[in-house]
Amino acid sequence: MTPPLRDPHQERWNFRFRLGVTWWLVMVLFLALITRLAWLQIVAQRHYHTLAEANRIAIVPLVPQRGLILDRHGVVLAENRYEFDLEIDPHLCPDIPATLDALTQLVTINPSDRKLFQKMRDESHGLAPVAIRTHLTEEEVARFSVNRYRFPGVDIEARLTRTYPLGLHASHLIGYISRINEDDQDRLEDEDLSDQYRGTNHIGKQGIESHYESLLHGTTGSEQVETDAAGHGLRSLAQTAPISGDDLYLTIDAKLQQVAEEAFGLQRGALVALDPETGEILAFVSQPGFDPNLFVDGIDQEHWNDLNTSPDHPLNDRALRGQYPPGSTVKPFMALAALQLKVRSAEDVLYDPGYFSFPGSSHHYRDWREGGHGKVDMALSIIQSCDTYYYSLANQMGIDRMHDFFTLFGFGQKSGIDLDGEAAGLYPSTAWKQKKYHQDWYAGDTVISGIGQGYVLATPLQLAVATATLANQGKRMTPHLVRAIRHAASGRTTRIAPKVSQALTFRPEDLETVRNAMIGVMKPGGTAAQAGAGSPYSIAGKTGTAQVVGVRQGEKYNAGALAEHNRDHALFIAYAPADHPRLALAVLVENGGHGGSAAAPIARQVFDYYLLGKRSPPATP
Amino acid sequence: MIKRAYVRWIAPMDRTLLHTTLFLVLFSLIVLYSASGEEVSKVLSQVRNLGLAFGVMGLVARTNPQILERLAFPLYGLALLALIAVALTGEVSHGARRWLHLGPLHVQPSELMKLALPMALAAFFEWRSRTLNWRDFLVATLMILVPVGLVLRQPDLGTALLIASSGFYILYFAGLPWKVMGLLSALALAALPLLWPLLHGYQKKRILIFLDPTQDPLGAGYHTLQAMIAIGSGGVLGKGWLQGTQSHLDFLPEHTTDFIFAVFGEEFGLVGELVFLGAMLVLITRGFYIANEGSTPFSRLMAGALSMTLFTYTFVNMGMVSGILPVVGVPLPFLSYGGTSLVTLFSSVGFLMSVHHHRKLVKQ
Numbered sequence: 001m002t003p004p005l006r007d008p009h010q011e012r013w014n015f016r017f018r019l020g021v022t023w024w025l026v027m028v029l030f031l032a033l034i035t036r037l038a039w040l041q042i043v044a045q046r047h048y049h050t051l052a053e054a055n056r057i058a059i060v061p062l063v064p065q066r067g068l069i070l071d072r073h074g075v076v077l078a079e080n081r082y083e084f085d086l087e088i089d090p091h092l093c094p095d096i097p098a099t100l101d102a103l104t105q106l107v108t109i110n111p112s113d114r115k116l117f118q119k120m121r122d123e124s125h126g127l128a129p130v131a132i133r134t135h136l137t138e139e140e141v142a143r144f145s146v147n148r149y150r151f152p153g154v155d156i157e158a159r160l161t162r163t164y165p166l167g168l169h170a171s172h173l174i175g176y177i178s179r180i181n182e183d184d185q186d187r188l189e190d191e192d193l194s195d196q197y198r199g200t201n202h203i204g205k206q207g208i209e210s211h212y213e214s215l216l217h218g219t220t221g222s223e224q225v226e227t228d229a230a231g232h233g234l235r236s237l238a239q240t241a242p243i244s245g246d247d248l249y250l251t252i253d254a255k256l257q258q259v260a261e262e263a264f265g266l267q268r269g270a271l272v273a274l275d276p277e278t279g280e281i282l283a284f285v286s287q288p289g290f291d292p293n294l295f296v297d298g299i300d301q302e303h304w305n306d307l308n309t310s311p312d313h314p315l316n317d318r319a320l321r322g323q324y325p326p327g328s329t330v331k332p333f334m335a336l337a338a339l340q341l342k343v344r345s346a347e348d349v350l351y352d353p354g355y356f357s358f359p360g361s362s363h364h365y366r367d368w369r370e371g372g373h374g375k376v377d378m379a380l381s382i383i384q385s386c387d388t389y390y391y392s393l394a395n396q397m398g399i400d401r402m403h404d405f406f407t408l409f410g411f412g413q414k415s416g417i418d419l420d421g422e423a424a425g426l427y428p429s430t431a432w433k434q435k436k437y438h439q440d441w442y443a444g445d446t447v448i449s450g451i452g453q454g455y456v457l458a459t460p461l462q463l464a465v466a467t468a469t470l471a472n473q474g475k476r477m478t479p480h481l482v483r484a485i486r487h488a489a490s491g492r493t494t495r496i497a498p499k500v501s502q503a504l505t506f507r508p509e510d511l512e513t514v515r516n517a518m519i520g521v522m523k524p525g526g527t528a529a530q531a532g533a534g535s536p537y538s539i540a541g542k543t544g545t546a547q548v549v550g551v552r553q554g555e556k557y558n559a560g561a562l563a564e565h566n567r568d569h570a571l572f573i574a575y576a577p578a579d580h581p582r583l584a585l586a587v588l589v590e591n592g593g594h595g596g597s598a599a600a601p602i603a604r605q606v607f608d609y610y611l612l613g614k615r616s617p618p619a620t621p
Numbered sequence: 622m623i624k625r626a627y628v629r630w631i632a633p634m635d636r637t638l639l640h641t642t643l644f645l646v647l648f649s650l651i652v653l654y655s656a657s658g659e660e661v662s663k664v665l666s667q668v669r670n671l672g673l674a675f676g677v678m679g680l681v682a683r684t685n686p687q688i689l690e691r692l693a694f695p696l697y698g699l700a701l702l703a704l705i706a707v708a709l710t711g712e713v714s715h716g717a718r719r720w721l722h723l724g725p726l727h728v729q730p731s732e733l734m735k736l737a738l739p740m741a742l743a744a745f746f747e748w749r750s751r752t753l754n755w756r757d758f759l760v761a762t763l764m765i766l767v768p769v770g771l772v773l774r775q776p777d778l779g780t781a782l783l784i785a786s787s788g789f790y791i792l793y794f795a796g797l798p799w800k801v802m803g804l805l806s807a808l809a810l811a812a813l814p815l816l817w818p819l820l821h822g823y824q825k826k827r828i829l830i831f832l833d834p835t836q837d838p839l840g841a842g843y844h845t846l847q848a849m850i851a852i853g854s855g856g857v858l859g860k861g862w863l864q865g866t867q868s869h870l871d872f873l874p875e876h877t878t879d880f881i882f883a884v885f886g887e888e889f890g891l892v893g894e895l896v897f898l899g900a901m902l903v904l905i906t907r908g909f910y911i912a913n914e915g916s917t918p919f920s921r922l923m924a925g926a927l928s929m930t931l932f933t934y935t936f937v938n939m940g941m942v943s944g945i946l947p948v949v950g951v952p953l954p955f956l957s958y959g960g961t962s963l964v965t966l967f968s969s970v971g972f973l974m975s976v977h978h979h980r981k982l983v984k985q
Contacts, residue, residue, distance in 0.1 A: 011750070014796055015921060019909050022793075022925075026905060026932050030898060033936065036943050040853040041891045048853025052866060052887075 058225050061199030064218030065488075066162065067245030069174060069208055071254035072280075072483055076165055077174050078209065083161040084136040086144065086154065089129040090121060093153030100132065103154065106147055107133055107140040131157070134297060162202065162296050168289040170257050172317040173250075173419070173481060175207020176292035196220050202296065207317075208248065208481060211420050215485060218245035244488035251280035251483040259609040260285045263602040267592055269570075270318035272464035272479075273585035273606055276575060278498040279468070279477030281417070282583065283606065284461075286318040311565075321423045323457040324588060327544035328385045328595070329573045330406070330452035332470065332514050334393060335378050337405040339510040343397050346378040346513045356391035356447065365391045365447050368545070382517035383526045385543060387451050394450025399441060402449060403429035408504050409466040410476055411458055416501065417479045425462050428455035453547060463586035467573040471540070471581035473511060474504035515540050519578050528572065531600030537611055538578040541603065543595030544571030567591040572599035576607045583610050633683040633978040637907045638970055641900050642678075645955040646671060648897070652956055655863045656877045656884040663877065663958065670960040674967035681971030685979050686920040689972070690744050693919075696733070697741035697764075703730030704771040731772045731780045732961050736968060738768060738784055739930075742791040743922035750918045753796070761792055779949035786933050790926035794912075844880065848942045852886035859890025877958040879950055882942045898935075901954070904970070905932050911977045920976040927969040934966075 040048065069078035086107060093099055100117075103109060113133055120130045136144070141156060148154070162177050180188075180203045188194045188203075197203070198220060204210035221242030226235050251274075260271050260283040271285040294303050307315055316322065338344040354372030355364040367373065367387040373380065381389035394402060407413065412427035426432075428449065430441040448454040458466075461479065469476040478499040486493045518540035522532025527543040546569040570592030575584035585603055592598030608614045650664055650671075657663040681689070707730055742761055749757045765788035772781040793802070851865065860866070865887040876884050886894055908928025915921035931954060938953040940946035952962040 008750075011796065011918075015794060015925075016913055018794055018796075019913055019925060022929065023906065023909050026902075026929075029932075029936055030902065033939055033943070033945075034895070034898065036940075036945050037852065037886070037891060037894055040849060040943060041856050041886070044853050045856045048850050049856065052850045052854030 060223045060225050062221035062223050062239065062242040063199045064220055064242035065160065065244040066177070066202075066218065067216040067486075067488065068247045069216075070247065070249050071252045071257075072250060072282075073253065074249070075254040077170060077250065077252075077254065078162060078164050080160040081163045082158050083134065084141050085131045085157045085159065086133040086136060086140075087129040087131050087157045088117075089153045089155070091153070093151075099151060099154060103132070103144075103151065106143045107136060109133060129155070129157070164292045166254065166258075167291050167293065169261055170252065170254065170284070171207075171289040171292050172286040172319065173207050173252065173284040174292060175209040175211075176205060176295040177202040177209050178205045178295045179203075179298055205295070206292075207419060208250065211418050212248055212482065216245040216248065218488065219243040246488055247486040248482050249484040249486065249493075250481050251275075251282065252284065252481065253282045253610075256606065256610055257283045257285065259283075260602070260606050261287060261289070263605040264589070267589050267598070268312055268318070269587065269589040269592065269599075269602075270322055270460040271585060271587045271602065271606070272319050272461045273583055273610075274464055274468050274477075274479055276468035276471040276581050276584040277477070279465075279479045279501075280483060280498070281479050281481050282610070283585075284319055284481065286316070286320070286322075288312050288314045290314045317421075318588070318590070319460045320417070320419055321421060321459065322588070323423050323425055323459055324569055324571070325454075325456055325546040326452040326458040326463055327546035327569070327571050328387075328451055329463060329542050329544035329571050329586070330450075330456070331382055331385065331390055332518055332542050332573075333406060333409060333466065334390055334397075334402070334450060335382060335517070336470070336506065336510060336514050337397065337402065338378070338393055339513060340405070340506060341397065341401060344378070344393060349375050349377050350381075350389050350392060352376050352386055352388040354388070356388045356395075358395075358443065363444075365444075378513065379517040379520060382514070382542065383520040383523075385521075385527050390450040391447045394446050395443065397446075397450075399446045399449060400429050400431075402446070403427050403432075408476075408502060409469050410462055410501065411456075411466065415461055415465050415479050417461060418481050422461070423459050425459050426455060426457040452544065460586050460588045463571070463573055463588075464584060467575055467586055468581075468584035469504070470511075470514070471575035471584045473508075474506045476501040476504070515578060518542055518574075522574075528596040528600040531572075531596065531604045535576075535604070535607070537576055537607070539574050539576040539604075539607060540578040540581075541572060541574030541600060543600060544573070545569070545593070545595050546571060548591065564591055568593055570595045570598035572596075572603050574600070574603050574607070576611060583607060629683060630679050633974060634679070635907070635911070635974045635977045638904065638974055638977075641903050641907075642955075642967075642970055645897075645900050648900075649955045651862065652881065652885050652888075653877060653958055655865065655888060656881050657958070659863065667958055667963075670963050673960065674963045677964055678967040678971035678974070681968050682974035682978065684975055686915075686917065686923070686972075686975055687979075689740065689923075689975070690747065690917075690919045693737070693740035693744035696737040700730055700734040700737040701768060701771075704734065704768055706730075708771055708774060729961060731775070731777060731784065732965055734768050734772070734784050735780075735787060735930075735965055738765065739787045739791050739923060739926045742788055742795075743919045743926070746791065746795040746922060747917060747919040758792065758795075758797060758801075761788075761795075765789070765792075777950075779951050782949070783930075783933065783937075783951065787926055787930050790929045791922050794922050794925040795918075844875075844948060845941075845944050848880055848883040849944045851883040852943060855887040855890045857891045859886070859888050859893055862888055864888060879938065879952060879957065880942055881956045881958065882939055882953050885956060886942075897956075901931070901935050904928075908973050911973050911980075914980050915976045916980050920979070924973055924976045927972055931966075931969065 065080055068076060068080075070076055086103070088096065088099065090096065100109065100114065109132060117130055117132045133140075136156065144151075144154075144156060164171070164174060164176065166174075179201055180197065184203050185194070188197050196217070196219070200217065200220065204213040204216065209216065219242060221240045223239040224237040226237060256273070260273065264271075264285070264287040267287065269285075269287050271283060272281065273283040274281045290307055294300075299307075339346065352367060352372040352374060354370060355366050357364050365387070368385070372388060373384055373386045376384075376386045376389050378389075380386065403412075406427045412425050414422045414424050428441075428445070433439055433441050433445070433455075445454055449456050465476065465479050468479075478501045480496060480499075482496055484493050484495045519538055520526050521528050521541045521543065522535070522539045523529060526532070528541050532539055532541070548568060549566045568591070570587075570589040572587045572595045573585070575581040583606070585606060587599040587603050589598045589602070650667065653667055654661075654664050742764060745761060745764070746753070746757070765785060769781050769785045769788075772784060854860070855865070865884055885897070889896075905928050908924055908931065912921050912924035912928060915924050934951055934954050937946060937949065937951045938957075941948050941951065942953075952959060954966050
């Protein structure tokens with residue numbers, strides 16, 4: 001059935017009718033609007049006039065105090081201290097250039113201070129006081145205070161500033177706060193937090209300061225203030241108090257941290273030491289460090305260039321983001337894998353002629369010791385770090401079984417530490433290579449993976465966690481840096497409970513085999529015998545030396561002939577006391593050479609301090 | 622030469638619309654000078670926007686509505702594609718995808734849709750006018766819902782509502798039965814609680830704060846509260862040009878764009894506001910008059926809907942600033958600073974002029 005045709009005249013009439021109805025609706029709504037405006041401007045005018053003209057109400061945010069960061073014993077790592085700025089109120093200061101000249105007699109004012117002052121003055125349109133100098137010394141404060149009567153409109157403003165009392169120490173892990181920039185602002189708006197940050201100028205950018213920003217910042221309060229025509233506060237009408245940020249007690253032992261950092265001397269590298277039973281990190285070192293205090297009020301160009309262009313890359317957090325070939329430190333894990341998967345028993349003996357090669361191939365995978373180790377069983381392979389033993393073991397096991405086993409220890413994945421930007425490292429597999437390079441896996445790739453070279457990469461943090469897992473009988477704890485949170489609002493303290501990442505079960509006798517071999521590493525005949533000499537407690541350790549550049553067939557590694565940054569990295573993993581481990585660690589010294597001579601002594605100093613309370617004499621630079 | 626230019630460009634312009642527009646434009650520059658904190662560069666930039674907008678208005682005014690009608694569907698399709706492109710690739714700014722980058726151009730396709738949707742709907746109804754039945758209304762509703770849904774996802778609740786309303790006006794003037802409208806409003810009321818969980822956090826917050834502005838004096842409630850203080854303290858006669866204190870002391874946010882009416886109300890008082898509302902009423906009434914004399918269903922529907930859109934913007938913005946509607950990002954026609962909304966606005970006025978100029982050129 002087709003619908004009847006519409007009558008155009010009827011339609012026109014309908015349209016006109018609807019126009020009329022709508023026009024009256026418009027009139028009614030406009031009248032409602034006018035009524036509202038008339039109410040605001042006639043009936044309530046006095047009320048709003050009082051609010052606006054005589055005494056305006058300004059809503060001033062009350063900025064909460066940022067929470068403190070302390071170590072496990074209460075040593076302050078980050079706090080808020082009073083800083084003194086010299087400010088000029090353009091409204092009250094009759095002659096600014098003359099004032100500046102006179103002020104120069106009392107306090108140091110550089111041309112750069114003047115430039116910044118001029119810029120900030122332009123930005124504030126002369127409405128608010130502007131700082132001419134920040135960080136006044138006590139002497140300058142005293143000198144100005146005596147002469148203050150001579151300078152109308154100039155005053156000292158005290159404000160709380162974030163300070164890191166330890167300076168260079170533990171800088172990567174504490175991180176720093178810095179001025180909120182446009183990116184931060186966008187992020188805050190996206191997270192609907194910009195109201196919370198009204199009045200807050202700084203935000204955590206790195207380390208603990210960044211990861212725990214939401215706890216450290218606190219809750220912003222507000223105050224309704226009556227102001228006069230120029231915007232000066234007269235009296236407070238109502239207020240909601242701010243709630244200070246939470247204080248964080250870290251798992252770090254600040255003294256141990258300092259001992260560890262000093263043990264590095266001038267060398268570059270990283271060290272992570274943790275309690276294997278809980279995953280609490282006691283020292284988290286990346287050397288060289290930097291002074292986080294520089295960043296709080298905006299770093300100046302000169303310091304920034306220094307930090308940024310330094311060949312030592314002090315801003316790089318090596319412990320968290322540095323990815324290195326783990327070298328021979330993988331051997332204890334390889335040995336455990338062999339026992340667990342029953343590929344090789346501890347007693348199986350292999351003859352090492354100084355190299356490994358595939359049948360029918362002339363390519364030699366060389367052992368570090370020319371001429372080889374001769375007859376080698378599992379214990380000796382760890383004690384003397386025999387490469388050939390592991391080349392052939394890897395070849396027997398195959399990369400995919402190795403990949404699955406190492407993944408259990410946390411290789412190739414983020415540890416879940418409470419810091420942002422952790423690197424995941426890499427443990428390769430056939431599937432990974434196919435996906436990444438669209439290439440088949442070669443047997444040669446497997447062989448060198450067996451000694452922690454090739455594609456294998458690990459962060460010092462990952463190595464430390466893997467070592468701790470070994471020390472903790474296969475129970476992998478999540479590494480963490482915050483031990484307790486003191487809530488400012490309630491005054492109550494919450495303890496952070498240890499978390500298990502993965503619980504593995506191994507045969508006790510297999511673990512014992514590996515441990516005894518690692519103890520042997522520290523004894524005469526082992527690769528770290530020197531570092532282990534004379535220790536009253538037993539250490540289980542393993543040295544590692546990671547190639548930075550490959551050495552060609554038939555050539556020899558010659559440290560002296562290589563540029564410094566192409567020399568081998570020195571590595572060392574260990575836990576102690578070996579029978580009841582209290583501390584597990586991983587040490588990396590960039591381009592340090594051999595693990596036994598460069599990295600193990602650092603570990604020894606850390607163990608001595610932690611287990612015996614003994615400070616070693618500072619390392620000779 | 623001059624005479625030819627006059628015949629080509631000025632003659633098609635309806636005098637009432639032209640004079641009222643010119644009056645409002647001069648008025649707006651005076652207000653903007655004060656609201657921007659006496660910033661000449663901002664006023665000059667708005668003058669440039671106005672020049673462009675006037676050019677577009679003149680161009681649309683001398684174009685026959687029948688040509689515009691032919692452009693309707695391609696324009697709608699283009700706007701729809703652009704909206705989809707934004708949903709897929711657009712730049713995220715402040716947590717929302719609204720902008721599309723085409724080489725050096727930054728386009729906000731939702732702005733184009735504000736004109737494209739009513740044009741397409743009006744063209745659709747003209748095509749169906751002789752055999753109009755309920756199925757056509759269903760199709761038209763779908764034509765509204767698709768772009769509105771895309772804009773809602775950006776998310777931009779304010780613009781989505783404006784686009785939906787411009788489409789609804791066409792449906793209404795095309796003769797959507799009263800019974801259906803009654804039913805729809807009842808359904809919409811009933812669906813409100815169901816829509817609540819779909820809103821974004823900040824959208825919910827705005828509505829809650831609208832219901833009780835004191836619960837968040839630092840945040841979103843702050844805007845409305847400060848705007849009300851500014852307007853209220855202006856009184857009947859206002860504090861005088863450049864004499865407003867609230868906006869100049871930076872108590873008012875967005876005081877050159879969405880909240881410019883607060884500056885205006887503070888300095889020009891109730892009297893100034895009545896003059897402005899009077900001028901707007903002249904424009905809207907004239908629009909209705911032109912709609913009534915339009916020669917084709919397309920031009921009639923468009924003229925009616927555009928006049929109502931003009932009203933909607935004015936009412937929603939002033940309602941928001943004076944605290945009787947929740948805060949949504951809607952510019953105030955003529956007064957708010959910004960190029961895109963100005964071009965859209967002047968194209969609408971140009972369209973009304975075109976309908977008027979061509980009212981007798983097509984016989985029924």
